[in-house]
Amino acid sequence: MIKLPSFIFFFLCLSIAQAELIKNSLAAIHSGIAWYDDQGDMVSAHGAGIIKDGDRFYLFGEFKNDGGNEFSGFSCYSSTDLVNWTFENIALPVQKEGRLGPNTVGERPKVMKCPSTGEYVMYMHTDDIRYKDPAVGYATSDRIDGEFTFQGILEFDGNRIRKWDMGIFQDDDGIGYLITHSGNLYRLSDDYKSVDVQIVENMTQACESPVIFKRDGLYYWIGSGLTAWERNDNYYFTATDLRGPWKEQGHFAPEGSLTWNSQCTYVLPIVGSKTTTYMYMGDRWAHPRQNSAATYVWQPLVFDNGKITLPEYQQSWQVNTSTGEWTTYPLKGKAIDPQNKKWTKLSGSWEKHTDAEGFSDLRSNQKGDTLSLEFSGTQVGFYSVARSDGGFGKVEIMDRDGNIVLTTIVETYCRYTEESLKFLSPKLEDGDYTLTLTVLGERFFWQAKTTTWGSSDDYVSVSKFLISH
Incomplete structure (x- = not known):
């Protein structure tokens, strides 16, 4: 049995009263505001990634708390429309001891399904509370909605990868990759549990919360500057081969918009029968109220001759997960x-x-x-x-x-x-x-x-x- 932290138990109890009045039936993605799950609780899944499994999207992220930044577990939510979310579980709770035990840091969980084993593998940044002992860790589960088992740190040539901000990418051929800040890219082993080779080393400086995605044979690598919890103008690189060369392309949102007040965390391809929408996912941090006030900025990327932009802030928009098409959604009232x-x-x-x-x-x-x-x-x-x-x-x-x-x-x-x-x-x-x-x-x-x-x-x-x- 998983013992939930006391503040999680409080919110679950509060949801009983809320559920009598609240219908989880929103019609659009609304950026920059609190979202609520099927129990009436706020969705808490920051530094997140999404994986589609069957006909459902699974959102894994940091279940934050207010006041401090210690690891409080990684949450899992699921949805068929990317709007209304069902709380599945705390996919990886605080451990009794070790790198994800009490008074530690755990951030940016990302999940991939390993083609060779069928396992779901979660990667995350682990650290001490002062951010002085970084390492990439991993956990596994036989079920996408099950509890993950922390397996330890990911190694390359017998050594830990001493980086903090990280991300993942799975290419069309099923090969998995680990991305870290400062422009490093590692190819994972067939079972996704170690690193085979580093294929890009120190491509750039900073580039925190790194994200890679692919469209029409072109790879995109996006990241943010070093401004702690403050927002900044995120930027990107492109390449026709993961090994490079990577070409710097500049900002992809209007300069000074601070990427519409967000920090990148993932890009989700929403593949439909008519088109594919690539959804930028960002965090709008709100330190020290990261649980109760931090929100999400999800926006449809616009493409033009290999360039990406977020030219306008879409306050509210809809995406048809069957066709892949998106439209703006005017709020009425x-x-x-x-x-x-x-x-x-x-x-x-x-x-x-x-x-x-x-x-x-x-x-x-x-x-x-x-x-x-x-x-x-x-x-x-x-x-x-x-x-x-x-x-x-x-x-x-x-x-x-x-x-x-x-x-x-x-x-x-x-x-x-x-x-x-x-x-x-x-x-x-x-x-x-x-x-x-x-x-x-x-x-x-x-x-x-x-x-x-x-x-x-x-x-x-x-x-x-x-x-x-």
């Missing part, structure tokens, strides 16, 4: 101005703010200030203006009987000013509810050696509510 006193109630020091770029919102940085919206319907969301002084807020939805049906955390921080969807509830039973947003007096913050990253203040923002029936 009744828009409510947060300053409309017929709908909202304010407590504290909320103020209307309009900046030089023309963005206008209602915001506060005073801990404990609340903004409440009473509504009737089946879904509620809101947009915010994110700025370099944004912080964390708590969202709580209560039904007419005073039962809390949903609690989550939102973040309204960005190094540049932008307005986007920051919260969208799952489907609710049609009824009367109150949404309350509370300023937490906390912010995104990270100290890396002599560099400080993050927000300058604790402002929480709302520019528009959206109510659906």
Whole structure:
């Protein structure tokens, strides 16, 4: 029997009350907001990868916690549409001791099915809590949705691979590869449990969270700069052979967009009967609230003569997993101005703010200030203006009987000013509810050696509510 950490048990218990009201029936991929699984809990699968097995997609990622970065287990979710996720299990829990025992680091789990053995092999970064003892580890399972058994570290010529950020790639011929930061690529053995040969060495500097994928005979290698949990402009290389030469191509999202506020983690080919959509998967980290506020940025890549771009931020979009086609998805509903006193109630020091770029919102940085919206319907969301002084807020939805049906955390921080969807509830039973947003007096913050990253203040923002029936 797997003993779940206490905070996981808490969320599982909370989901019992949530499940009475929440229907897991979203219609689109919404980037930059919390997602909820079939039990009403937040999906927690960061640094993730996806593998398709049969007619289901399996998402493996880091089950994060708030406050620290110690290993809390790797989660597994499954879906047929890449929108609505079923919690399968903690695929690899914290071990009693060793490299993934208490007070250790475990990151970026990726799973491949080994063609020669039929086993599912999971790879991950293992480390001590100070990131001073990196090594690539691996675990195995006979079932895609089973518990994985940690097997130890992956070796090359009898030695560990002393790298932290890593990824995997499986080519059309079934050969598996391990990718690490700084541009290193290793070919795995037939059983995927060791390294045969290193085929690319120190191709570039940095290039954290490395990803390789292939389209029309051309290989793409993407990675991010070294900015700790802060977002940056990710970049990519291309080659016609995995051994190189690799040609630097620059950024693939508009410069200064910070890859739409994300760090790459995987690219999933969604192969359909009509076309293949290549889905960029990124993390929008929210240290120190990596469990409750970190979100996901999943976007369809655009190709043009071997170049890749994410030219526009697709806030909401759909992909047909049968045909492989994707389309934008316009959110519909009744828009409510947060300053409309017929709908909202304010407590504290909320103020209307309009900046030089023309963005206008209602915001506060005073801990404990609340903004409440009473509504009737089946879904509620809101947009915010994110700025370099944004912080964390708590969202709580209560039904007419005073039962809390949903609690989550939102973040309204960005190094540049932008307005986007920051919260969208799952489907609710049609009824009367109150949404309350509370300023937490906390912010995104990270100290890396002599560099400080993050927000300058604790402002929480709302520019528009959206109510659906």
